[in-house]
Amino acid sequence: MKITVVGAGAVGASCAEYIAIKDFASEVVLLDIKEGYAEGKAMDLMQTASLNGFDTKITGITNDYSKTANSDICVITSGIPRKPGMTREELIGINAGIVKAVSSSLIEHSPNTIIIVVSNPMDTMAYLVHKSTNLPKNRIIGMGGALDSARFKYRLAEALEGPISDVDGMVIGGHSDTGMIPLTRLATRAGVPVSEFLSAERLTQVLEDTKVGGATLTKLLGTSAWYAPGAAVSGLVQAIACDQKKVFPCSVLLEGEYGLNDISIGVPVIIGKNGIESIVEINLNDAEKASMKESAEGVGKVNALLEL
Ligand code: NAI
DSSP: EEEEEEOOHHHHHHHHHHHHHHOOOOOEEEEETTTTTHHHHHHHHHHHHHHHHHEEEEEEEEEEEGTTTSSSSEEEEESOOOOOOOOGGGHHHHHHHHHHHHHHHHHHHHHTTTEESSSHHHHHHHHHHHSSSSGGGGGEESHHHHHHHHHHHHHHHHTTTTTTGEEEEEEEESHHHHHHHOOGGGGTTTTTGGGTTTHHHHHHHHHHHHHTTTHHHHHHHHSSOHHHHHHHHHHHHHHHHHTOOOEEEEEEEESSSSOEEEEEEEEEEEEEEEEEEOOOOOOOOHHHHHHHHHHHHHHHHHHHTOOO
């Protein structure tokens, strides 16, 4: 299993590290535009192999896509991250050009690959990859919901004062501060609805804290986060590589599901060796349906800024 990660920055390197530590891939290729940068990150990571006990081979390359040939999975993290006070949507001007060029170069050398889009604004970048390549829709996956759901579970466990392993929950909708929909109604603690443990006010607080999860970290760090994003991407990569058929919320192209068309947005999907094996349609209540519609309108407005 060969995996290419484009962008050897904070998220790309973290993702490569988690993939390597889980030791399910034979090779990870890190590619960056900055001369020597990916080579340096790859060498540093390889020097953790004997310490962390993995055999995955990590190589770094500067912009030579021939070395990515025949990758089974390609992850796109190249582009700029947001700074404190910025929205993800403000990155579109620079990142759209980068994502379009990178996806085209990747497919030229790996026509059968599955692409995971991470660069922001992620839903729009995933949509751009659909529009600018002829890859089938099961092979383009936007990563956002897996991360947002992990942040939701963190906040739920904090409110419940219990272990995260007891908590389950999912965030659907657009990967933006206003577009995320943490499904509090369906969240559970050891199989019991969390509403049995938490007041409506406390649940609203969890929901609000989840939505600004990325912005909170950006303010603290001065740039966007990387550990949880890298771990979330590695989870998707592992689900494909090991054909796990695991459910994650991912940004996928909808064609009628959830009443939406011609848009990439976060919904639960089953991930396996074919990428998106199927879309899971949850029976949303009226309020959740309204939130989904509003979230899709927000993503649609950003998509309209693309020069297709
Ligand atoms: P970073 O600045 O640390 O790394 C980005 C890397 O991309 C840099 O090393 C840069 O040299 C490289 N790059 C730029 N243009 C390139 C090109 N044309 N070809 C190859 N490499 C190129 O940024 P970071 O923190 O790693 O974030 C990367 C992206 O991921 C940002 O757009 C950020 O907003 C997004 N992100 C998305 C998340 C999600 O849940 N979808 C979570 C966290 C970040």
